Amino acid sequence: MKKSEIKFTVSLDDGNLPKSIEWDATDKETEGQESTRSISLNIWDNLNQSTLRIDLWTGDMSVAEMKRFYIDILGGMGQNILNSTGDEYYSEEIKALCDRLVKHVNEENEKK
Missing domain, CATH: 1.10.287 (Helix Hairpins)
Structure with missing residues (x-):
């Protein structure tokens, strides 16, 4: 079975707010981490029948x-x-x- 990985790296400022966000994925066309200003990740929690959300953005967005x-x-x-x-x-x-x-x-x- 093939596996794919998506990785986010978030650097925080002194107030724990995102200063920079980088991402990488094994199936991405280009190699290496790329910068972005925002991510929105939604995960279905089957046990609780609800959606878990992670929404992050940097101050320069x-x-x-x-x-x-x-x-x-x-x-x-x-x-x-x-x-x-x-x-x-x-x-x-x-x-x-x-x-x-x-x-x-x-x-x-x-x-x-």
């Missing part, structure tokens, strides 16, 4: 980037639910939410 990051996450969830369950309604509802959020973010950016 802008609010605009954070909003874009979460819109992309939601969009990916919509596609994943379609691919895994075939539930078009569920997928389209998530896509519609993403479309509304993109419009909101674009309107915010125009005001600045």
Whole structure:
């Protein structure tokens, strides 16, 4: 059986806030650790029938980037639910939410 590993390294500042985040994976196209400004990891806890979440971001990630990051996450969830369950309604509802959020973010950016 093939195994794959994904590794995150988080450096913290004196207040225990993420200063830098690096990641690596055995199946990644390029070799070596890469820097990122944010990670969002969701794990299904089968025992408690709930989702465990780890959301980390560095201080240099802008609010605009954070909003874009979460819109992309939601969009990916919509596609994943379609691919895994075939539930078009569920997928389209998530896509519609993403479309509304993109419009909101674009309107915010125009005001600045």
